[in-house]
Amino acid sequence: xxxxxxxxxxxxxxxxxxxxxxxxxxxxxxxxxxxxxxxxxxxxxxxxxxxxxxxxxxxxxxxxxxxxxxxxxxxxxxxxxxxxxxxxxxxxxxxxxxxxxxxxxxxxxxxxxxxxxxxxxxxxxxxxxxxxxxxxxxxxxxxxxxxxxxxxxxxxx
Numbered sequence: 001x002x003x004x005x006x007x008x009x010x011x012x013x014x015x016x017x018x019x020x021x022x023x024x025x026x027x028x029x030x031x032x033x034x035x036x037x038x039x040x041x042x043x044x045x046x047x048x049x050x051x052x053x054x055x056x057x058x059x060x061x062x063x064x065x066x067x068x069x070x071x072x073x074x075x076x077x078x079x080x081x082x083x084x085x086x087x088x089x090x091x092x093x094x095x096x097x098x099x100x101x102x103x104x105x106x107x108x109x110x111x112x113x114x115x116x117x118x119x120x121x122x123x124x125x126x127x128x129x130x131x132x133x134x135x136x137x138x139x140x141x142x143x144x145x146x147x148x149x150x151x152x153x154x155x156x157x
Contacts, residue, residue, distance in 0.1 A: 001061070017041070
């Protein structure tokens with residue numbers, strides 16, 4: 001598979017890179033199919049043959065993540081940037097643990113919110129139940145008074 005990637009040239013401690021297209025398995029210092037431009041990291045100058053890059057991409061060649069991100073930031077191609085570095089196993093494990101802790105904390109917060117909502121709903125239900133019970137008690141008392149009055153009236157007659 002063909003890939004567009006960086007090939008280091010320049011002096012010791014003063015690197016300059018070439019954008020080349022070559023076979024992915026081939027060494028970057030070896031023979032390249034075509035030189036597509038250059039990049040100087042000290043001055044941040046990127047010189048590219050935009051039409052040739054677009055041509056090779058249309059032909060199905062891939063790009064290294066660094067080249068992809070550089071071309072996107074310069075506006076030569078459109079798309080999303082790719083994460084260019086890989087984390088060590090220890091750092092990946094730490095990130096997973098941190099994500100798990102965060103998700104657990106979110107779940108706890110959600111549960112607290114739900115509990116608060118339940119508590120307020122329960123309080124409202126209890127208040128409604130108390131009001132209904134008081135109404136029923138008043139009705140019963142009223143019935144008892146009516147019965148007493150009826151019994152008194154029937155005794156008088």
